[in-house]
Amino acid sequence: MCGRYALDADIDVLIAHYKAILGEREFEGSEEIFPTNTVPIIREIENRKIDFLKWGFMPSFTKKPLINARGETVDIKPTFKNSFIQKRCIIPATSFFEWEKVGDKKIRRRISIKEHLFSMAGLYNSFYDDGKQYEAFTILTINANEQMQHIHERMPVILKKDNEDIWLNNENKDIQELKSLIVPWEGKLIIE
Numbered sequence: 001m002c003g004r005y006a007l008d009a010d011i012d013v014l015i016a017h018y019k020a021i022l023g024e025r026e027f028e029g030s031e032e033i034f035p036t037n038t039v040p041i042i043r044e045i046e047n048r049k050i051d052f053l054k055w056g057f058m059p060s061f062t063k064k065p066l067i068n069a070r071g072e073t074v075d076i077k078p079t080f081k082n083s084f085i086q087k088r089c090i091i092p093a094t095s096f097f098e099w100e101k102v103g104d105k106k107i108r109r110r111i112s113i114k115e116h117l118f119s120m121a122g123l124y125n126s127f128y129d130d131g132k133q134y135e136a137f138t139i140l141t142i143n144a145n146e147q148m149q150h151i152h153e154r155m156p157v158i159l160k161k162d163n164e165d166i167w168l169n170n171e172n173k174d175i176q177e178l179k180s181l182i183v184p185w186e187g188k189l190i191i192e
Contacts, residue, residue, distance in 0.1 A: 005096040023051040042090040071182035083123035121157040145184035
């Protein structure tokens with residue numbers, strides 16, 4: 001599960017990294033992003049854009065936001081299937097957090113990779129709250145890689161730079177190709 005992450009990069013860094021145009025707001029970075037926060041995501045609707053969406057799908061059947069979607073079943077679960085086929089996004093991050101159980105204590109671990117900025121695979125959709133429509137995203141997770149397994153059994157799907165365009169191309173409906181991107185991070189993790 002990925003329940004918190006950081007994006008310690010300002011909007012200019014995101015624009016340059018993703019070659020995207022800015023939606024309607026500014027962003028200065030955040031050391032810790034929580035579920036239900038409204039934060040930048042990258043998506044393609046005509047152009048590659050940085051938009052600001054709320055973290056957590058809120059379908060009518062749940063009281064708590066669905067902040068993660070299991071990558072293994074995202075193409076068959078009714079809550080996520082349509083988004084997987086046509087509303088994929090990237091959630092930019094500089095680290096994510098998990099809590100490691102050590103004895104009877106839980107220790108917060110910050111996990112990052114060598115590159116300062118990385119891309120987590122996500123989905124977005126529209127929801128209603130008190131009759132008002134808003135958009136929200138969820139982060140895809142996968143079984144943890146070997147480095148992460150002692151901390152948590154799952155981790156966010158971190159996309160390789162070469163796969164970002166494939167993931168964002170919502171014209172691409174090739175489920176097998178898209179599912180092939182949903183794998184544990186193969187590179188080295190930096191765990192603090």
